[in-house]
Amino acid sequence: MADYQLRARIPHELADEVKAVIETINESVPGAEATFSTVARYALQDYAKRFHPKIKGETLFLELPIKDLKKEQLEVISKALQDINSVVKTADVERVKMEIENKILSEEIAELMAARKAVKGGENNE
Numbered sequence: 602m603a604d605y606q607l608r609a610r611i612p613h614e615l616a617d618e619v620k621a622v623i624e625t626i627n628e629s630v631p632g633a634e635a636t637f638s639t640v641a642r643y644a645l646q647d648y649a650k651r652f653h654p655k656i657k658g659e660t661l662f663l664e665l666p667i668k669d670l671k672k673e674q675l676e677v678i679s680k681a682l683q684d685i686n687s688v689v690k691t692a693d694v695e696r697v698k699m700e701i702e703n704k705i706l707s708e709e710i711a712e713l714m715a716a717r718k719a720v721k722g723g724e725n726n727e
Contacts, residue, residue, distance in 0.1 A: 607641070667701065672708040675701055 611619075619640055626635040651662055665678065682698040 607645075609641075665697070667704060670704075672705055672712075675705045675708065679705065 619637060623635045623637070623640060627633050650660060667675065667678070670678070679698060679701045682694055682701065686694045686698065
């Protein structure tokens with residue numbers, strides 16, 4: 602299949618966000634060579650999977666806003682993902698489960714640091 606070259610205009614803000622993502626990928630993943638082209642190609646493939654009439658309905662997509670969730674809520678989601686993974690094993694379920702577990706660990710670290718700070722603050726007051 603021959604390639605098709607695509608040109609598109611995007612807002613500067615979006616271009617800056619994409620540049621930041623590309624830099625993060627290239628810095629954090631050894632051997633990564635992310636470019637605008639690879640990001641655009643992935644985004645178009647993802648869009649086609651989600652919205653193309655011939656493909657739509659074959660896969661479910663779910664957005665989970667986890668930014669403000671507490672540790673207990675994240676643990677419930679993690680358990681649900683574990684149950685889903687026992688039925689349908691996919692890289693996406695594994696990836697999301699790992700992201701949730703990392704957020705849980707971050708919450709636990711923050712709790713420990715706050716407790717440690719409180720203990721040290723109490724020692725200084727004595």
